[in-house]
Amino acid sequence: MTGHGGRIDSQAFLASVRDWARELGFSHVGVADVDLSSAEPGLMQWLAAGFHGRMNYMAAHGLRRARPAKLVPGTLSVITARMDYLPRDAPDDWAAAERARLLRPEEGVISVYARGRDYHKVVRARLQKLQDRIAAHLGAFGHRVFSDSAPVLEVELATRSGQGWRGKHTLTLSREAGSMFFLGEIYVDVALAPTPPTTDHCGSCTACIDACPTGAIVAPYRLDARRCISYLTIENDGRIDEALRPQLGNHVYGCDDCQTACPWNKYAGRSELPDFDVRAGLAGASLVELFAWSEAEFLQRTEGSPIRRIGHERWLRNIAVALGNALAALPEGDARRQPLRAALHARAEHPSVLVREHVKWALAC
Template sequence: MPNSPPDLQDLPELARAIKTWGAELGFADVRIADVDLAHAEAGLQAWLDAGCHGEMDYMASHGMKRARPAELVPGTVRAIVARMDYLPSGRDGDWRATEVARQHDPQAAVVSVYARGRDYHKVLRNRLQQLAEKLKDAVGPYGYRVFTDSAPVMELPLAEKAGLGWRGKHTLLLSRAAGSTFFIGEILVDLALPVDPPTGAHCGQCQACIDVCPTQAILGPGRLDARRCISYLTIELKGSIPEELRPLVGNRIYGCDDCQLACPWNKFAQRARLPDFDERNGLGEAGMIALFAWEEEEFNRRMEGSPIRRIGHERWLRNLAVGLGNAAAQRKGDAAIVAALRARAGHPSELVREHVAWALARHLA
C-alpha cells in the first residue's frame, strides 16, 4: 500500500476532521480502532467448528484472515468505522409496537425493517468512498480499502473496539444512543490515527432477546446458531427450510427483527438521515397473497436496488409459501389463501412446489 501520512502531530486534528466529514455524509457516528482482533479468533474458530455458520461457507473460507485485517490489506494499522441509522422515516408512533402488531396479522408479509429500502451495501460503500476521498484530498495518497459487509473482516469486533457500541446477547451491536437499528461500514487505512476507547456492555441481566427468539437460535449470551435463525433461513439458506422450523417462521418472509423489537435499547432507535432507507413497494404494509402473485419479471423490477433481490424469485416464493402455510393453519377455510397456494402448486421449481404442498397440507390439517 502506498503510504504518505502527514506528520504525527497532525493526526488528532485529522481524526476530528474525519468525524466531521462523516457527519456531513450522513453517518450518525464515526470512530477509529486499531486492527488487532486476536481476542476474537478463538470464538470465531469455535463457532465455525460447531457448524453454526450453516451454508455460509464464506465465513470459513478465509480462515483466521477474517480476524486479521492487516493480512487482508497489507499495511493496514487502523479502521475508520462508521454507523448509519436505517429506521425508515415517515411513520409516527412506536415503531416496535407497529411491527409486533404486523407479526400477529396472519396475512401480513413481514420484511425485516432494514431491507425495505435501498440496498445498504451500495449506500454505505458510496458514502465511505466519498469519505476516503476527502481524506485523500487532505493528506495526499495513502493506502485504504472501503467495505461494508463485503470483505472477510470481523466488522462487529472492530466496531466494538472503536467504541460504536457493544455486542448484545443476540450478537448484534448495540448503542446507548441508537439501539441496534443501524448499518456499519469501514475504511481500512495505513494512517496511524489516534484510536477511540471502547464502551462497556450495558445489557445487565436482561435477556429479552434470548427469550423472544421464535426458533431459539440464540443459545445463550453471545451464542447464535445461524442454522436456526429466521434471517438465515429466509436469506442465506438456498434449499428447503427444515420442516420442524417452518411453523416457527410465522409470517416473516425476509429476515427477522424479533430480538431487536424486544430489546429495551431500541426505544432509542434513530430515524434514517438519508431517504435511501425509506420504504419501497409498500413493504411495510404488504400482504403475502399480493407478493406471492409477483412473477419473476415483476419481482426483479420491483426489487431492483433492493437487498431482497439477491435471494431471487424462487426463494422469495419459498418463503412466502411457508408464511401462507402458517396463515392457512390459523385461518382454516380462507379461500383466498388456498387459491393463492394452489395457483403455484405446479410451479416449475421443485423447491417452490415442495413448500406449497406443505402449506396446503397445513390448511387441511
C-alpha cells in the first residue's frame, strides 16, 4: 500500500464509519495502531510450546502475525469490526438450550457459528462494502480486508481497539455482547487515532476453564489447541487422539462449551442478517442421520457453509467418535443402541483408513 495523503478528523471519520458499519450488520467498530510488539513474546512462547498443533501456517508466518506493517506494507492503522452471529430466532435461554444438546447423546452437535452461511464470506464481503464507503468518502486509499483469513492477531487487535478484552478462554469478550461474534479487520494506510481499550472483567471466574471437556484451557488466557475440540474436529486432518475421544461427547463440528458457560454471554447479541439463520439439518439432527450422508449429499448440504472445508472423510471421522460416545453413554439393553451400531457397521469397510479406524474404535465402546 502507499500512504494516503492529507489530514482527516479521526473522530468525525470514525463516527461515519460506525454508521456505515451498522448499516452493513456490524455491531461495533474500533481502531488499533500497528505496534503489537508487546504481544510478540507471548506469541513466540505459545508457538514454542507447540500449542498450535498441526496448524503449521501459524509457525510459518511467525512474527508477521504481530507486525501488521510487514504483513501489508504501508499499513498505519487497523480498523476492527465485530459482527454478532447468534441466529435471529435464538431463544433468550440459548446457552441453556445448547448445553441441553450435550445431554442427548444421539444428537450431533455443530457449533452455533457453523449452522448458517460461511462467516468468512459474509464478513469479508461486508468489510469490502465498508471500505468502498470509506473510499467514496476519502478518495483512493490503500487497504486490505481480513476475516480469519490470514496471519492476523485478531484478538490482540480487537482488544487494543476496545472491542472487548481477552477472556480466560482466549476469545474476545465484551460486556455488551459476550463472545458470540466474528471479528474482521481492514488494514489501511491512513493514520487514525486508536480507540481506547477496555478493562478485563473476568475477575476470579473460571467457568470457561471448568467447562472445557478436554482441559484445553491449560491456564487462564492460555489454550493448548491440540486438546481443543474445535481444533480436533476441524483443523486436525488426521486421527483424533484416542485418549481424547471420550471427551468429545456428541460434538461433531466445533465446540461452544467454554462460551455457553460464560456469564457474559447472557448479553450475546442476535445477528440482524439471515445469513446466520440455522440451515435445515444442522441443529437437532441425529448422529445416525448425519452419518448416513453420502459425499454428494454432504457437499450439497454444506454448500456455502464453513463445514464443507473439512470434507466428507473428516465429517465421518467426527461422527464415528460421537457414535462411540453415544454407545458408551447408553446402558446395555437400551433399544437406542441398535441403530447406532447398525450405522457404524454400515461404514466398517469404508475406503478411508481414517474412517475405518474411528468406526472400529466406536464399535468397541
